[in-house]
Amino acid sequence: MTKPALALVAHDAKKDSMVTFAVTHERRLAQFAIFTTGTTGGRILDACPTLDITRLKSGPLGGDQQIGAMIAEGRIGGLIFFIDPLSPMPHDVDVKALTRLSVLYDIPMALNHSTAELLIGQLA
Numbered sequence: 001m002t003k004p005a006l007a008l009v010a011h012d013a014k015k016d017s018m019v020t021f022a023v024t025h026e027r028r029l030a031q032f033a034i035f036t037t038g039t040t041g042g043r044i045l046d047a048c049p050t051l052d053i054t055r056l057k058s059g060p061l062g063g064d065q066q067i068g069a070m071i072a073e074g075r076i077g078g079l080i081f082f083i084d085p086l087s088p089m090p091h092d093v094d095v096k097a098l099t100r101l102s103v104l105y106d107i108p109m110a111l112n113h114s115t116a117e118l119l120i121g122q123l124a
C-alpha cells in the first residue's frame with residue numbers, strides 16, 4: 001500500500017523546532033512518504049534516519065515551488081511549514097505561493113508548531 005504524502009518545511013530560525021517535532025512524532029511520521037525542502041530534510045534525517053524522506057531543492061532555490069507543484073498535482077496530502085515571521089526572505093513570493101496553493105487545493109496546513117501538534121494527531 002502506498003503511504004500518504006506529507007510535506008515538511010522549516011525556515012532556518014525554525015529548524016530546531018522542526019527537528020524537535022520530528023523526533024517527538026517519529027513513529028507517526030513513519031507512516032508517511034515525506035517530502036521536504038533540502039536543508040530541512042537534511043536536518044530531519046540527521047535526527048531520524050529511518051524516516052522515508054525525499055529531499056527536494058532548498059527553499060530559496062525552488063524547493064517551495066516544487067512542493068507547490070506536487071500539491072497542484074494532488075500528490076501531497078498535508079503541509080507542515082514552520083515559518084519564520086521575523087526575517088525577510090529572498091524567496092518570499094515562493095513561500096506565499098506555496099501557502100496559497102495549500103489553501104486553493106484545501107490540503108491541511110500547519111504554519112507553526114502548536115498547530116502542527118494538533119494536525120499530526122489527525123493525519124496519522
Ligand SMILES: O=C(CO)COP(=O)(O)O
Pocket residue numbers: 009010011012036037038039040041057058059060063064091095
Ligand atoms: O526556505 C525554505 C522554505 O521557504 C526552506 O528551505 P530549506 O529547507 O532548504 O532551508
